[in-house]
Amino acid sequence: xxxxxxxxxxxxxxxWQQNDLLGLMAPPPAAVEDLDHQPDHLPDPxxxxxxxxxxxxxxxxxxxxxxxxxPALAPRHQSPAKAAPGLLLxxxxxxxxxxxxxxxxxxxxxxxxxxxxxxxxxxxxFLLPAARNPAQHVNGIAAEVTQLPQPWQAGLSCFEAMLxxxxxxxxxxxxxxRQWFGIGxxxxxxxxxxxxxxxxxxxxxxxxxxxxxxxDLALAYGVPVWAAHRALxxxxxxxxxxxxxxxxxxxxxxxxxPRQLFRAKLSYAERHRAKEAGFRWxxxxxxxxxxxLSDREALALPFPVQPVEAA
Numbered sequence: 001x002x003x004x005x006x007x008x009x010x011x012x013x014x015x016w017q018q019n020d021l022l023g024l025m026a027p028p029p030a031a032v033e034d035l036d037h038q039p040d041h042l043p044d045p046x047x048x049x050x051x052x053x054x055x056x057x058x059x060x061x062x063x064x065x066x067x068x069x070x071p072a073l074a075p076r077h078q079s080p081a082k083a084a085p086g087l088l089l090x091x092x093x094x095x096x097x098x099x100x101x102x103x104x105x106x107x108x109x110x111x112x113x114x115x116x117x118x119x120x121x122x123x124x125x126f127l128l129p130a131a132r133n134p135a136q137h138v139n140g141i142a143a144e145v146t147q148l149p150q151p152w153q154a155g156l157s158c159f160e161a162m163l164x165x166x167x168x169x170x171x172x173x174x175x176x177x178r179q180w181f182g183i184g185x186x187x188x189x190x191x192x193x194x195x196x197x198x199x200x201x202x203x204x205x206x207x208x209x210x211x212x213x214x215x216d217l218a219l220a221y222g223v224p225v226w227a228a229h230r231a232l233x234x235x236x237x238x239x240x241x242x243x244x245x246x247x248x249x250x251x252x253x254x255x256x257x258p259r260q261l262f263r264a265k266l267s268y269a270e271r272h273r274a275k276e277a278g279f280r281w282x283x284x285x286x287x288x289x290x291x292x293l294s295d296r297e298a299l300a301l302p303f304p305v306q307p308v309e310a311a
Contacts, residue, residue, distance in 0.1 A: 084252040087121075088113045089166035089191070090238050092231040093177050094139040096130060105180040106130045106146050107139070108155075109231030111239055112162045115252065118243045122162055125232035126155030128185065139229045160187055168192040168256075172214050172238065174199075192256065196238060198278070198292060199255035203247070210278025217241055257294035262305040264289040273303055 090111045097103025105128060112122040127150060133143040163169070171177040174195035182188030194200070196217070202208050206220040214234050215225050223240040227233045242248055263285055264274035274289035275281070281289050285308055298305050 082253055082256045084115055084249040085167035085192075085194075085256075086115055087166045087168075088115060088194075088252075089163055089169045090235045091169060091171050091177060092234040093180050094135075094141060094229065094231050095180060096133045096135050098176075100179050100183055103134075104128070104130055104184065105186060106133060106141055106143075107231045108159060108186070109233070109235045110159050110162055111232075111235045112165060113239055113242065115242075115248060118248070120239055122158075123232065123235070124155050124158045124162065126150070126152040126159075128152060141230075156185060163187070163189065163191070166191060168194055168252075170194045170196055170238070172196045172217075172234065194252065194255045199259070200251050201254065201297070202251075210276070214238065221245070254294075257296065259292045259294050261285065261290055261308040262293050262298050263308055264291075265304040265306055270303070277301060277303075 090113055092109045093105050094107035095103050095105050107125065107127050109125040110123065111120055113119070114121055127141070127146045129152070130143050130146045133139075133141055133146070136142055169189055169191045171193070172195070174193045175198075178189070178193060180186060197211050197213075202212065202217070202220075208216060208220050212220070214237050215228060218225050218237040218241060221241045221244045223237055223244070225237070245251065261284070264277070264279050266274050266289065271281075271289065277291070279289035279291040284290065288308075290308060293301075293305070
């Protein structure tokens with residue numbers, strides 16, 4: 001039995017063997033005491049102070065390269081845009097014929113119109129005495145009526161005062177109306193002229209011809225047409241169109257661009273294209289389709305044109 005226990009338990013080592021075995025074990029840490037001899041309450045461990053790190057010295061930002069300011073370049077071949085006139089004198093005439101050398105002006109109508117507020121400020125109409133009127137079937141003015149007593153001189157004075165206030169003069173066919181001024185009692189007009197038929201490019205959504213009549217223009221803007229071929233009546237139609245025109249300032253400014261006469265460079269088979277673009281045959285250039293255009297309008301055409309002076 002003793003041998004069995006010895007076999008089970010193993011032989012007890014003697015003293016020198018215990019020392020050798022203890023020497024093989026790793027010594028306990030020096031800072032750790034025997035748990036059997038530790039006090040019941042341990043003091044709170046002191047926090048370890050954070051290492052002091054010196055703040056880095058500020059580094060100066062790199063110097064930015066100086067910015068070069070270049071002067072703005074003016075666009076080439078572009079004239080400064082004109083502002084829309086503040087006051088328009090809208091005029092119309094009735095005459096005894098088409099040529100001042102064979103006829104005379106027998107009626108003048110005029111309206112002073114404030115563009116920004118779309119307001120009619122003043123209006124005047126007067127007849128000029130005439131001995132005969134071959135165009136009575138057109139304008140309905142009998143020569144005898146023009147000879148009745150009337151204050152046409154006072155009407156002319158009012159017209160001149162309105163002209164003095166205006167920034168520009170507008171007519172629906174400037175080429176026709178302008179030629180009667182500076183003849184007889186009518187004063188010469190040195191103000192800028194705007195043609196509402198040829199100079200103003202009316203919006204495409206109005207579906208107008210390139211050179212619309214006063215009647216077509218009025219109807220396109222919903223203005224009722226109740227009479228025609230009297231001077232003041234046509235002026236009122238234009239006033240009512242302008243009252244409905246939201247982009248009037250832009251249209252008037254563009255209408256003041258310098259214009260010159262161009263001829264269309266199209267074959268006979270393509271002549272309809274020139275007509276559709278508002279060019280006129282044989283007027284004023286003989287044997288050609290021609291129209292007055294600004295450089296911008298000429299470049300926008302779908303066919304080539306040539307200035308008449310360079311033809």
